[in-house]
Amino acid sequence: MNTNSHGHSLAIAGGVAALAVLPFLAGNAYLEHLLVLWMLYALLALSLNIVIGYLGELTFGHAAFVGVGAYTSAILSTQLGLPPLLGLPMAGLVAAAFGLVIGYAALRVVGPQFAILTLGFGAILFTITNHWVDLTRGPMGITDIPPMAIGPLAFDSARPTYYLVLALVLATAWLCHALVSSRTGRAFLAVRENAPLAASLGINVFHTKLLGFVAATAIAGIGGAIYAHYIRVITPDIMGVHNVAALIIVVIIGGRGTILGPILGALVYIGLLESLRVAGPLRMVIFAALLTGTVVFLPGGLVSLWQRWRNSHKAENNLPATPTGLPSTEGGAK
Amino acid sequence: MNAAAQEIPAKEILAVSNLTRIFGGLTAVRDVTMTVQAGEVVGLIGPNGAGKTTLFNMLGGSLPPSSGSIRFDGTDCTGAPSHVMGQRGVSRTFQITSLFPSLTALDNVRSAAYRTTRAGWGASILRNAAYRREEAELRRKAMDILVFCDLDHRADTLADAMSYGEQRRLEIAIALAAEPRLLLLDEPAAGMNPEEGQRLVEMIRRIRARGVTVLLVEHHMRVVASVCDRLVVLDHGVKIAEGAPAQVLNDPEVIRVYLGREPVDA
Structure with a gap:
């Protein structure tokens, strides 16, 4: 949001170039697979960040929409023979339709009540997926999902898939940047910061939240579809609570309300998840501790470290401190 | 009557x-x-x-x-x-200080100008001429309002970090931004x-x-x-x-x- 745009665009160009050459540095299929997972989590976390970061509402239902997208595209391609490329927008549309209905009901309440409602709706979607065996094959899951393909270009391995998801991450990052630098996004932030004041300024709080929620679920659905066609197997577990927790952890640790935060958080999450494999089930305890530590000591997430450093650096040189970027949701209660 | x-x-x-x-x-x-x-x-x-x-x-x-x-x-x-x-x-201020605490003064005013702006998310994605014109105009208008409320020197300060008197003036700036x-x-x-x-x-x-x-x-x-x-x-x-x-x-x-x-x- 800051305007020293020259240095900014240079840094962004450098970052994108680094991301583009990463698979060549990875050297083996395992690391390339991790890169894909990083980008997938970054995509999903960016979408969740629209709700948590910009609208300031906590949702526990996000994984369910990822699942809706994954199942939509998987069922369309395995049972109706629809090309996965067409399944992708369908996944986004169906997830958005679910988001519209659920958001329409759940966004009537705010704060903890909204969070609990989304948890409930997520559980309902999980249960339906788990038991509607005729459609979803229940706990057996759907197997033999064809890989994504654009014409002759098949995304059947990690490297091409990485570039596909990277492109989607960059597009979503641009969507988010465009959002917060527009009237619409400023309405999002106004609603997060002070809903009664936002309403008195002519902002329809309910519609604003619904728009954000539906946009977030649409992107989640697309992410889910990519996952399904990459892993080639999906089970109802994709909608499970552990995935909800993972996405929330990624957004909070990285820095909610920012664009870099969710991408960075996803890197930390995937990196720790793999490097802590030796710790077995203890990993989740470590993640819980990390989440707690972040909330207490670094509410702005990892990205706020950089802003802190820059501000202290400026203070040393007697320069005016810049505000800490897009802020956390702490102020929402006022 | x-x-x-x-x-x-x-x-x-x-x-x-x-x-x-x-x-x-x-x-x-x-x-x-x-x-x-x-x-x-x-x-x-x-x-x-x-x-x-x-x-x-x-x-x-x-x-x-x-x-x-x-x-x-x-x-x-x-x-x-x-x-x-x-x-x-109809714009209003509230009895208890009411602003957008973790946005800068400038963004407080820009967010408050919702009613007077048109170019939304779509225009912002495309960065079309209408968007660029409106954003420049909005920034100028927002700065004018900050000058009017004697807050222009605090444009990049978070509302949270302002003094009480400044916050009360920012509230009026917010109300005015809605024209x-x-x-x-x-x-x-x-x-x-x-x-x-x-x-x-x-x-x-x-x-x-x-x-x-x-x-x-x-x-x-x-x-x-x-x-x-x-x-x-x-x-x-x-x-x-x-x-x-x-x-x-x-x-x-x-x-x-x-x-x-x-x-x-x-």
Whole structure:
């Protein structure tokens, strides 16, 4: 949001170039697979960040929409023979339709009540997926999902898939940047910061939240579809609570309300998840501790470290401190 | 309608008739009828619990009336929700400091200009000419408002980090950014020292000069007497007096219910 745009665009160009050459540095299929997972989590976390970061509402239902997208595209391609490329927008549309209905009901309440409602709706979607065996094959899951393909270009391995998801991450990052630098996004932030004041300024709080929620679920659905066609197997577990927790952890640790935060958080999450494999089930305890530590000591997430450093650096040189970027949701209660 | 309003040739921007609000067994506002002419500065006064803020909440749309009607600029607005009143041009400030705490002053004002801007998310994705023109225009207008409220040097400061007086001015900047036709100020001078109060009076005069009609709730009699064209006095939810400040503040009934026994030096 800051305007020293020259240095900014240079840094962004450098970052994108680094991301583009990463698979060549990875050297083996395992690391390339991790890169894909990083980008997938970054995509999903960016979408969740629209709700948590910009609208300031906590949702526990996000994984369910990822699942809706994954199942939509998987069922369309395995049972109706629809090309996965067409399944992708369908996944986004169906997830958005679910988001519209659920958001329409759940966004009537705010704060903890909204969070609990989304948890409930997520559980309902999980249960339906788990038991509607005729459609979803229940706990057996759907197997033999064809890989994504654009014409002759098949995304059947990690490297091409990485570039596909990277492109989607960059597009979503641009969507988010465009959002917060527009009237619409400023309405999002106004609603997060002070809903009664936002309403008195002519902002329809309910519609604003619904728009954000539906946009977030649409992107989640697309992410889910990519996952399904990459892993080639999906089970109802994709909608499970552990995935909800993972996405929330990624957004909070990285820095909610920012664009870099969710991408960075996803890197930390995937990196720790793999490097802590030796710790077995203890990993989740470590993640819980990390989440707690972040909330207490670094509410702005990892990205706020950089802003802190820059501000202290400026203070040393007697320069005016810049505000800490897009802020956390702490102020929402006022 | 109101007997006091019939002679005034100016356009009636707000007409409240027989407005009542009941909370359980308590009638917070009872049968209040009043009008505000375009361009006027009207003060709403009364002791604590007189129903001033309840009346304000009904005018701002955050509280539906139990009975009676509100007309804004000739349109019936009774029971219209807050964002509809906002879209029609009624802006308000709140009794307790109310802003967007973790946004900068500039972004506070830009967010508040929602009603006056058009280019949304789509235009921003495409970065088309309309978007760029509007954003440049918005930035200029927002800076103008910050200058007007003497906050331009704080444009990049988070609202949270400002002093109390600055925050109260930022609230007015936010309300002005919506380019309201009617501005409702709820105790803008609360907690201000005499010097800040004087500054506020100047600001309200300049707001009026911009063509904005102002209705304010205030306890500082000095502020009220020096800025208002007309006063409306509420007591226990009932309108007990209305008229020019000098006249109202010397009304024995007003003095009895509100100002104690002593006459006021207005």
